[in-house]
Amino acid sequence: MITAMPGIAERIGCHRVVKGVAINNPTGDARLAREEELVQRKKILDASLELLEK
Amino acid sequence: MADQIKVVFYMNQFFAGIGGEEKADQIPIELEELKGPALALSQVIKESNAEVVKTVVCGDSFFGENEEQAKKELLGMIKAASPDIFLASPAFGSGRNGVATASICSAVTQELGIPAVTAMYPDNPGSELVYPAYALPTSNRAEKMINVLEDMWDFALKVKDGEVRGSAARENYIPRGVRKNEVDESTAAERVLPLLLSKIKGEAYVTEVALPKHDAVEAPKPVTNMKKATLALVTEGSLVPFGNPDKLESWWGEHWYKYSIEGLDDFEKGKYETIHAGFENANIDDDPDRLLPLDVARIAEKEGRIGKLFDIYLTTTGMETATSSAKRMGREMAEFLRSEGVDAAIVTGT
Numbered sequence: 158m159i160t161a162m163p164g165i166a167e168r169i170g171c172h173r174v175v176k177g178v179a180i181n182n183p184t185g186d187a188r189l190a191r192e193e194e195l196v197q198r199k200k201i202l203d204a205s206l207e208l209l210e211k
Numbered sequence: 212m213a214d215q216i217k218v219v220f221y222m223n224q225f226f227a228g229i230g231g232e233e234k235a236d237q238i239p240i241e242l243e244e245l246k247g248p249a250l251a252l253s254q255v256i257k258e259s260n261a262e263v264v265k266t267v268v269c270g271d272s273f274f275g276e277n278e279e280q281a282k283k284e285l286l287g288m289i290k291a292a293s294p295d296i297f298l299a300s301p302a303f304g305s306g307r308n309g310v311a312t313a314s315i316c317s318a319v320t321q322e323l324g325i326p327a328v329t330a331m332y333p334d335n336p337g338s339e340l341v342y343p344a345y346a347l348p349t350s351n352r353a354e355k356m357i358n359v360l361e362d363m364w365d366f367a368l369k370v371k372d373g374e375v376r377g378s379a380a381r382e383n384y385i386p387r388g389v390r391k392n393e394v395d396e397s398t399a400a401e402r403v404l405p406l407l408l409s410k411i412k413g414e415a416y417v418t419e420v421a422l423p424k425h426d427a428v429e430a431p432k433p434v435t436n437m438k439k440a441t442l443a444l445v446t447e448g449s450l451v452p453f454g455n456p457d458k459l460e461s462w463w464g465e466h467w468y469k470y471s472i473e474g475l476d477d478f479e480k481g482k483y484e485t486i487h488a489g490f491e492n493a494n495i496d497d498d499p500d501r502l503l504p505l506d507v508a509r510i511a512e513k514e515g516r517i518g519k520l521f522d523i524y525l526t527t528t529g530m531e532t533a534t535s536s537a538k539r540m541g542r543e544m545a546e547f548l549r550s551e552g553v554d555a556a557i558v559t560g561t
Binding site: 158159160161162164165166168169170172173177178179180181182183184185186187194195198199201202203205206209210211 | 232235272275276278307310336339340427428430431433434435436437440442448490491492494495497498500501502503504506507508510511516517555557558559560561
Protein backbone atom coordinates (compact mmCIF):
# COMPACT_ATOMS: atom_id res chain seq x y z
CA MET A 158 0.00 0.00 0.00
CA ILE A 159 1.16 3.53 -0.79
CA THR A 160 -0.26 6.10 1.60
CA ALA A 161 0.73 9.39 3.23
CA MET A 162 -0.55 8.01 6.54
CA PRO A 163 1.44 4.78 6.91
CA GLY A 164 0.78 4.65 10.65
CA ILE A 165 -2.90 4.06 10.11
CA ALA A 166 -2.30 1.46 7.41
CA GLU A 167 0.03 -0.46 9.71
CA ARG A 168 -2.32 -0.18 12.70
CA ILE A 169 -5.15 -1.80 10.76
CA GLY A 170 -2.96 -4.65 9.61
CA CYS A 171 -1.40 -3.73 6.26
CA HIS A 172 1.84 -5.62 5.89
CA ARG A 173 3.66 -3.82 3.12
CA VAL A 174 3.36 -0.06 3.37
CA VAL A 175 5.26 2.66 1.51
CA LYS A 176 4.97 6.28 2.63
CA GLY A 177 3.28 8.40 -0.02
CA VAL A 178 3.89 12.08 -0.69
CA ALA A 179 0.67 13.63 0.62
CA ILE A 180 -2.93 12.72 1.29
CA ASN A 181 -4.20 14.44 -1.83
CA ASN A 182 -1.43 13.14 -4.09
CA PRO A 183 0.18 9.98 -2.72
CA THR A 184 2.38 9.36 -5.78
CA GLY A 185 3.14 12.87 -6.93
CA ASP A 186 4.03 16.40 -5.91
CA ALA A 187 2.66 19.36 -7.86
CA ARG A 188 5.37 21.60 -6.40
CA LEU A 189 8.09 19.75 -8.29
CA ALA A 190 9.09 20.17 -11.90
CA ARG A 191 7.73 17.42 -14.12
CA GLU A 192 11.02 15.53 -14.41
CA GLU A 193 11.68 15.73 -10.66
CA GLU A 194 8.19 14.48 -9.97
CA LEU A 195 8.72 11.49 -12.25
CA VAL A 196 11.95 10.66 -10.44
CA GLN A 197 10.13 10.85 -7.12
CA ARG A 198 7.26 8.69 -8.38
CA LYS A 199 9.69 6.14 -9.74
CA LYS A 200 11.37 5.90 -6.33
CA ILE A 201 8.00 5.28 -4.68
CA LEU A 202 7.19 2.57 -7.21
CA ASP A 203 10.61 0.96 -6.83
CA ALA A 204 10.21 0.91 -3.03
CA SER A 205 6.83 -0.78 -3.54
CA LEU A 206 8.22 -3.39 -5.94
CA GLU A 207 11.02 -4.12 -3.49
CA LEU A 208 8.55 -4.67 -0.65
CA LEU A 209 6.45 -7.01 -2.75
CA GLU A 210 9.43 -9.33 -2.95
CA LYS A 211 9.93 -9.36 0.85
CA MET B 212 -16.67 30.40 45.11
CA ALA B 213 -15.09 27.49 43.30
CA ASP B 214 -12.29 28.27 40.88
CA GLN B 215 -13.34 28.67 37.29
CA ILE B 216 -12.76 25.58 35.17
CA LYS B 217 -10.37 26.30 32.31
CA VAL B 218 -10.99 24.51 29.04
CA VAL B 219 -8.86 24.26 25.92
CA PHE B 220 -10.63 23.21 22.74
CA TYR B 221 -9.21 21.65 19.57
CA MET B 222 -10.74 21.67 16.11
CA ASN B 223 -9.68 21.20 12.52
CA GLN B 224 -9.40 23.79 9.77
CA PHE B 225 -12.97 23.23 8.62
CA PHE B 226 -14.69 23.78 11.95
CA ALA B 227 -12.37 26.72 12.62
CA GLY B 228 -13.72 28.41 9.50
CA ILE B 229 -10.27 28.55 7.89
CA GLY B 230 -11.28 26.52 4.89
CA GLY B 231 -12.10 23.11 3.52
CA GLU B 232 -9.83 20.57 1.89
CA GLU B 233 -7.68 23.29 0.35
CA LYS B 234 -6.66 24.29 3.87
CA ALA B 235 -6.20 20.80 5.26
CA ASP B 236 -2.47 21.53 5.40
CA GLN B 237 -3.00 24.23 8.05
CA ILE B 238 -0.14 24.19 10.56
CA PRO B 239 -1.02 24.17 14.29
CA ILE B 240 -2.17 27.59 15.47
CA GLU B 241 -4.03 29.26 18.30
CA LEU B 242 -7.15 31.20 17.40
CA GLU B 243 -7.59 34.74 18.65
CA GLU B 244 -11.33 34.45 19.00
CA LEU B 245 -13.95 31.81 19.65
CA LYS B 246 -15.44 30.36 16.48
CA GLY B 247 -17.66 27.52 15.37
CA PRO B 248 -17.93 24.64 17.86
CA ALA B 249 -15.61 26.49 20.28
CA LEU B 250 -18.08 29.35 20.46
CA ALA B 251 -20.95 26.90 20.89
CA LEU B 252 -19.05 25.10 23.63
CA SER B 253 -18.41 28.35 25.48
CA GLN B 254 -22.18 28.81 25.79
CA VAL B 255 -22.68 25.21 26.92
CA ILE B 256 -20.12 25.41 29.73
CA LYS B 257 -20.94 28.88 31.04
CA GLU B 258 -23.34 27.54 33.64
CA SER B 259 -20.61 25.31 35.04
CA ASN B 260 -18.39 28.30 35.85
CA ALA B 261 -16.13 27.25 33.01
CA GLU B 262 -14.49 29.09 30.15
CA VAL B 263 -12.78 28.17 26.89
CA VAL B 264 -9.44 29.88 27.52
CA LYS B 265 -7.80 28.79 24.30
CA THR B 266 -8.71 27.23 20.95
CA VAL B 267 -6.06 25.34 19.01
CA VAL B 268 -6.41 24.31 15.40
CA CYS B 269 -4.61 22.00 13.01
CA GLY B 270 -5.35 20.91 9.46
CA ASP B 271 -6.43 17.30 9.06
CA SER B 272 -3.81 16.54 6.43
CA PHE B 273 -1.03 18.33 8.30
CA PHE B 274 -1.76 16.28 11.41
CA GLY B 275 -1.99 13.03 9.48
CA GLU B 276 1.24 13.58 7.57
CA ASN B 277 3.24 15.15 10.44
CA GLU B 278 1.76 13.57 13.53
CA GLU B 279 4.72 13.87 15.89
CA GLN B 280 5.44 17.47 14.95
CA ALA B 281 1.76 18.45 15.17
CA LYS B 282 1.36 16.81 18.58
CA LYS B 283 4.49 18.48 19.91
CA GLU B 284 3.41 21.94 18.83
CA LEU B 285 -0.17 21.50 19.98
CA LEU B 286 0.86 20.08 23.36
CA GLY B 287 3.06 23.14 23.87
CA MET B 288 0.13 25.47 23.21
CA ILE B 289 -2.20 23.43 25.40
CA LYS B 290 0.25 23.15 28.28
CA ALA B 291 0.80 26.91 28.29
CA ALA B 292 -2.90 27.43 29.02
CA SER B 293 -2.91 25.01 32.00
CA PRO B 294 -6.43 23.77 31.33
CA ASP B 295 -8.47 21.66 33.72
CA ILE B 296 -10.21 19.93 30.82
CA PHE B 297 -9.33 19.42 27.15
CA LEU B 298 -12.00 18.83 24.55
CA ALA B 299 -11.55 18.07 20.86
CA SER B 300 -14.30 18.83 18.40
CA PRO B 301 -16.49 15.86 17.40
CA ALA B 302 -15.12 14.16 14.31
CA PHE B 303 -18.27 12.17 13.44
CA GLY B 304 -17.39 9.95 10.44
CA SER B 305 -14.38 11.90 9.22
CA GLY B 306 -11.44 9.54 9.42
CA ARG B 307 -8.56 12.02 9.31
CA ASN B 308 -10.26 14.33 11.79
CA GLY B 309 -11.03 11.38 14.07
CA VAL B 310 -7.41 10.25 14.01
CA ALA B 311 -6.30 13.78 14.87
CA THR B 312 -8.80 14.41 17.66
CA ALA B 313 -8.25 10.99 19.22
CA SER B 314 -4.47 11.24 19.00
CA ILE B 315 -4.27 14.71 20.52
CA CYS B 316 -6.71 13.77 23.30
CA SER B 317 -4.66 10.67 24.06
CA ALA B 318 -1.46 12.73 24.17
CA VAL B 319 -2.99 15.42 26.38
CA THR B 320 -4.03 12.85 28.97
CA GLN B 321 -0.88 10.72 28.73
CA GLU B 322 1.68 13.49 28.69
CA LEU B 323 -0.03 16.36 30.49
CA GLY B 324 -2.30 14.40 32.82
CA ILE B 325 -5.33 16.46 31.76
CA PRO B 326 -8.76 14.81 31.27
CA ALA B 327 -9.58 14.82 27.57
CA VAL B 328 -12.74 13.95 25.67
CA THR B 329 -13.73 13.90 22.01
CA ALA B 330 -16.55 12.24 20.07
CA MET B 331 -16.84 10.30 16.82
CA TYR B 332 -18.63 7.55 14.96
CA PRO B 333 -17.65 4.24 16.59
CA ASP B 334 -16.26 2.90 13.28
CA ASN B 335 -14.03 5.94 12.88
CA PRO B 336 -10.38 4.72 12.74
CA GLY B 337 -9.59 7.29 15.42
CA SER B 338 -11.71 5.43 17.96
CA GLU B 339 -8.90 2.92 18.51
CA LEU B 340 -6.37 5.65 19.27
CA VAL B 341 -8.04 7.64 22.03
CA TYR B 342 -6.98 5.70 25.17
CA PRO B 343 -6.41 6.84 27.93
CA ALA B 344 -8.68 9.71 26.93
CA TYR B 345 -12.30 9.14 25.97
CA ALA B 346 -14.46 9.36 22.85
CA LEU B 347 -18.25 9.47 22.95
CA PRO B 348 -20.23 7.80 20.17
CA THR B 349 -21.91 9.94 17.53
CA SER B 350 -23.67 9.40 14.25
CA ASN B 351 -21.65 9.10 11.05
CA ARG B 352 -22.84 12.48 9.80
CA ALA B 353 -21.92 15.84 11.33
CA GLU B 354 -25.21 16.67 13.00
CA LYS B 355 -26.60 17.76 16.36
CA MET B 356 -23.30 19.41 17.27
CA ILE B 357 -24.74 21.24 20.30
CA ASN B 358 -26.17 18.03 21.74
CA VAL B 359 -22.86 16.25 21.25
CA LEU B 360 -20.95 19.10 22.87
CA GLU B 361 -23.33 19.05 25.83
CA ASP B 362 -22.81 15.31 26.26
CA MET B 363 -19.04 15.75 25.96
CA TRP B 364 -19.04 18.46 28.62
CA ASP B 365 -21.15 16.44 31.06
CA PHE B 366 -18.85 13.46 30.54
CA ALA B 367 -15.70 15.53 30.84
CA LEU B 368 -16.83 16.84 34.22
CA LYS B 369 -17.32 13.26 35.38
CA VAL B 370 -13.84 12.32 34.14
CA LYS B 371 -12.34 15.32 35.92
CA ASP B 372 -14.04 14.32 39.17
CA GLY B 373 -13.06 10.66 38.85
CA GLU B 374 -16.65 9.55 38.46
CA VAL B 375 -16.28 7.45 35.29
CA ARG B 376 -15.92 4.02 36.83
CA GLY B 377 -18.26 1.78 34.88
CA SER B 378 -17.87 -0.05 31.61
CA ALA B 379 -18.01 1.71 28.28
CA ALA B 380 -21.51 0.39 27.74
CA ARG B 381 -22.74 1.65 31.10
CA GLU B 382 -21.04 5.07 30.86
CA ASN B 383 -21.79 5.40 27.13
CA TYR B 384 -18.37 5.97 25.67
CA ILE B 385 -16.66 4.11 22.84
CA PRO B 386 -14.90 0.98 24.24
CA ARG B 387 -11.15 1.39 24.56
CA GLY B 388 -10.14 -2.23 25.00
CA VAL B 389 -9.75 -1.91 28.77
CA ARG B 390 -11.05 -4.72 30.95
CA LYS B 391 -11.62 -4.30 34.70
CA ASN B 392 -12.90 -6.80 37.25
CA GLU B 393 -16.10 -5.98 39.11
CA VAL B 394 -17.72 -7.61 42.15
CA ASP B 395 -21.29 -8.83 41.71
CA GLU B 396 -23.70 -10.17 44.32
CA SER B 397 -24.61 -13.12 42.12
CA THR B 398 -22.26 -15.97 41.34
CA ALA B 399 -21.14 -16.66 37.79
CA ALA B 400 -23.45 -19.70 37.65
CA GLU B 401 -26.42 -17.59 38.71
CA ARG B 402 -25.64 -15.00 36.05
CA VAL B 403 -24.85 -17.34 33.19
CA LEU B 404 -28.05 -19.40 33.31
CA PRO B 405 -30.38 -16.55 32.29
CA LEU B 406 -27.94 -15.63 29.52
CA LEU B 407 -27.89 -19.20 28.25
CA LEU B 408 -31.66 -19.50 28.35
CA SER B 409 -32.00 -16.23 26.40
CA LYS B 410 -29.50 -17.43 23.85
CA ILE B 411 -31.31 -20.74 23.40
CA LYS B 412 -34.64 -18.99 22.98
CA GLY B 413 -33.14 -16.61 20.45
CA GLU B 414 -33.73 -13.64 22.72
CA ALA B 415 -31.37 -10.71 23.14
CA TYR B 416 -28.70 -10.98 25.78
CA VAL B 417 -25.55 -9.10 26.73
CA THR B 418 -22.40 -11.14 27.15
CA GLU B 419 -20.12 -10.37 30.09
CA VAL B 420 -17.03 -11.21 28.09
CA ALA B 421 -17.06 -9.61 24.67
CA LEU B 422 -14.29 -11.28 22.74
CA PRO B 423 -12.08 -8.88 20.75
CA LYS B 424 -12.67 -8.98 17.01
CA HIS B 425 -9.34 -9.81 15.51
CA ASP B 426 -9.02 -8.61 12.01
CA ALA B 427 -5.50 -9.72 11.33
CA VAL B 428 -4.84 -10.76 7.76
CA GLU B 429 -1.88 -13.00 7.16
CA ALA B 430 0.72 -11.39 4.93
CA PRO B 431 0.63 -12.90 1.45
CA LYS B 432 3.79 -14.70 0.46
CA PRO B 433 6.31 -12.44 -1.26
CA VAL B 434 6.53 -12.40 -5.03
CA THR B 435 9.44 -14.63 -5.94
CA ASN B 436 10.40 -12.69 -9.05
CA MET B 437 8.82 -9.35 -9.98
CA LYS B 438 10.39 -9.59 -13.43
CA LYS B 439 7.98 -12.39 -14.21
CA ALA B 440 5.01 -11.19 -12.17
CA THR B 441 1.77 -9.56 -13.29
CA LEU B 442 1.16 -6.39 -11.30
CA ALA B 443 -2.20 -4.65 -10.88
CA LEU B 444 -2.94 -1.06 -9.88
CA VAL B 445 -5.73 -0.45 -7.37
CA THR B 446 -6.88 2.68 -5.59
CA GLU B 447 -9.38 3.82 -2.97
CA GLY B 448 -8.93 7.36 -4.27
CA SER B 449 -11.96 7.23 -6.59
CA LEU B 450 -10.08 7.57 -9.88
CA VAL B 451 -12.63 7.29 -12.68
CA PRO B 452 -12.94 8.12 -16.38
CA PHE B 453 -13.93 11.75 -16.75
CA GLY B 454 -17.63 12.19 -16.08
CA ASN B 455 -17.75 9.21 -13.70
CA PRO B 456 -19.78 7.07 -16.12
CA ASP B 457 -20.65 4.39 -13.57
CA LYS B 458 -21.53 6.92 -10.87
CA LEU B 459 -19.00 5.72 -8.30
CA GLU B 460 -19.87 7.11 -4.90
CA SER B 461 -17.80 10.06 -3.63
CA TRP B 462 -18.22 8.86 -0.07
CA TRP B 463 -19.70 5.87 1.76
CA GLY B 464 -18.23 3.64 -0.90
CA GLU B 465 -20.33 0.58 -1.70
CA HIS B 466 -19.09 -0.27 -5.20
CA TRP B 467 -15.82 -0.79 -7.01
CA TYR B 468 -15.19 -0.64 -10.74
CA LYS B 469 -12.72 -1.89 -13.31
CA TYR B 470 -11.37 0.24 -16.15
CA SER B 471 -9.04 -0.71 -18.96
CA ILE B 472 -5.56 0.76 -19.16
CA GLU B 473 -4.58 -1.39 -22.14
CA GLY B 474 -2.17 0.50 -24.34
CA LEU B 475 -2.06 3.55 -22.04
CA ASP B 476 1.28 4.97 -20.94
CA ASP B 477 -0.25 7.28 -18.35
CA PHE B 478 -3.52 8.73 -17.10
CA GLU B 479 -4.12 11.70 -19.37
CA LYS B 480 -5.30 14.94 -17.79
CA GLY B 481 -8.89 15.63 -18.65
CA LYS B 482 -9.70 11.99 -19.42
CA TYR B 483 -9.59 10.86 -15.80
CA GLU B 484 -10.58 12.50 -12.56
CA THR B 485 -10.96 11.75 -8.90
CA ILE B 486 -14.41 12.18 -7.39
CA HIS B 487 -13.29 11.42 -3.81
CA ALA B 488 -14.99 13.78 -1.37
CA GLY B 489 -12.33 13.42 1.31
CA PHE B 490 -9.55 15.65 -0.01
CA GLU B 491 -8.79 18.48 -2.41
CA ASN B 492 -8.94 16.93 -5.90
CA ALA B 493 -7.08 19.55 -7.98
CA ASN B 494 -3.60 18.00 -7.86
CA ILE B 495 -4.83 14.62 -9.00
CA ASP B 496 -7.15 16.03 -11.65
CA ASP B 497 -4.13 17.90 -12.99
CA ASP B 498 -2.16 14.65 -13.21
CA PRO B 499 -4.00 11.45 -12.24
CA ASP B 500 -0.68 9.56 -12.09
CA ARG B 501 -0.24 11.39 -8.78
CA LEU B 502 -2.90 9.02 -7.44
CA LEU B 503 -2.15 5.86 -9.38
CA PRO B 504 1.37 5.68 -10.84
CA LEU B 505 0.52 4.28 -14.26
CA ASP B 506 3.31 6.18 -16.05
CA VAL B 507 6.17 4.80 -13.99
CA ALA B 508 4.55 1.35 -13.78
CA ARG B 509 4.42 1.23 -17.57
CA ILE B 510 8.07 2.27 -17.73
CA ALA B 511 8.89 -0.52 -15.26
CA GLU B 512 7.07 -2.96 -17.55
CA LYS B 513 8.95 -1.79 -20.64
CA GLU B 514 12.26 -1.98 -18.79
CA GLY B 515 11.49 -5.52 -17.69
CA ARG B 516 11.43 -4.73 -13.98
CA ILE B 517 7.96 -6.26 -13.81
CA GLY B 518 6.68 -9.07 -16.02
CA LYS B 519 3.41 -7.42 -17.04
CA LEU B 520 1.19 -4.56 -15.96
CA PHE B 521 -2.39 -5.88 -15.66
CA ASP B 522 -4.59 -4.25 -18.30
CA ILE B 523 -7.27 -3.16 -15.86
CA TYR B 524 -7.11 -0.90 -12.82
CA LEU B 525 -9.55 -1.17 -9.95
CA THR B 526 -11.06 1.78 -8.15
CA THR B 527 -13.31 2.48 -5.23
CA THR B 528 -13.91 5.21 -2.64
CA GLY B 529 -12.46 5.03 0.84
CA MET B 530 -14.25 8.05 2.29
CA GLU B 531 -16.41 7.21 5.36
CA THR B 532 -16.78 3.80 3.82
CA ALA B 533 -18.20 1.26 6.25
CA THR B 534 -15.64 -1.27 7.43
CA SER B 535 -17.93 -4.09 6.37
CA SER B 536 -18.20 -2.65 2.85
CA ALA B 537 -14.45 -2.17 2.62
CA LYS B 538 -13.85 -5.79 3.66
CA ARG B 539 -16.37 -7.07 1.14
CA MET B 540 -14.95 -4.98 -1.69
CA GLY B 541 -11.40 -5.98 -0.79
CA ARG B 542 -12.33 -9.66 -0.93
CA GLU B 543 -14.12 -9.23 -4.26
CA MET B 544 -11.20 -7.32 -5.76
CA ALA B 545 -8.74 -9.96 -4.56
CA GLU B 546 -10.85 -12.77 -6.00
CA PHE B 547 -11.09 -10.99 -9.33
CA LEU B 548 -7.37 -10.29 -9.51
CA ARG B 549 -6.49 -13.84 -8.51
CA SER B 550 -8.85 -15.26 -11.14
CA GLU B 551 -7.07 -13.12 -13.75
CA GLY B 552 -3.65 -14.45 -12.81
CA VAL B 553 -2.45 -11.28 -11.10
CA ASP B 554 0.49 -11.92 -8.76
CA ALA B 555 0.65 -8.63 -6.85
CA ALA B 556 -1.09 -5.31 -6.53
CA ILE B 557 -0.11 -1.79 -5.61
CA VAL B 558 -2.91 -0.06 -3.74
CA THR B 559 -2.84 3.68 -3.27
CA GLY B 560 -4.67 5.29 -0.35
CA THR B 561 -5.51 8.93 0.23
